[in-house]
Amino acid sequence: MVGLTGQSGGTDFGLMLLKDDGANNVSIVGTSDVVGNGDETIVALTEPGNYYWYMVPYATDGTPINFAAAVNNQIDAYEVNDTPAKATVLPEKFNTIVGNSDSTIDHDYYQFTAVRGQDVVVELNGIASGTSNRWITKISGNGINWDILQNDIYSNIGGLQQNQLLYVRVRPNPTATWSAAAQYQLYFGSKPTTGSHSVSGENNLIRIPFSVF
Known part of the structure; x- marks a missing residue:
């Protein structure tokens, strides 16, 4: 300032x-x-x-x-990202971001591209227990129209096209107490995949027990 x-x-x-x-x-x-x-x-x-x-x-x-x-040095590593045009561009993976709101009007924007049209997940948590209500999280496909996301809830975004852009905006909640020292953790990116595999031996193979030796 x-x-x-x-x-x-x-x-x-x-x-x-x-x-x-x-x-x-x-x-x-x-x-x-x-x-x-x-x-x-x-x-x-x-x-x-x-x-x-x-x-x-x-x-x-x-x-x-x-x-x-007057200088505020309590900014996170992703500034300057206060407009969709200056959004932090995230790599095509499952990203974990730790950030903060350096002022009561600080809006943080993050951009992700679903290159393969894969499902994308979003979740925001307050680093300190019980602080998630300090922020309002929204998602957009064009940086203009926004839908609110509930914090502390794993949101799955599916049905995407190849190379579809998504934006997430994190801003201070005007009804909650603001502090530049408060931090949030944002998960935003490709949905992690899980699965199980089993390996069996060849068909029609007679196994010889070790006891015969």
């Missing part, structure tokens, strides 16, 4: 957060443009790199202003 505060009655600044990719290519990460002298705040999930404040002075009376940044 970056912010600009302490503007006097005769001061009005807008704020932009810019990113430099290291090759002098600058892009806008976020903007805040409150009318008048209200505080400007930008909340953004950022990747490692160089960032700059860009302050736009609409009016100033020469009095000081304050600007600062």
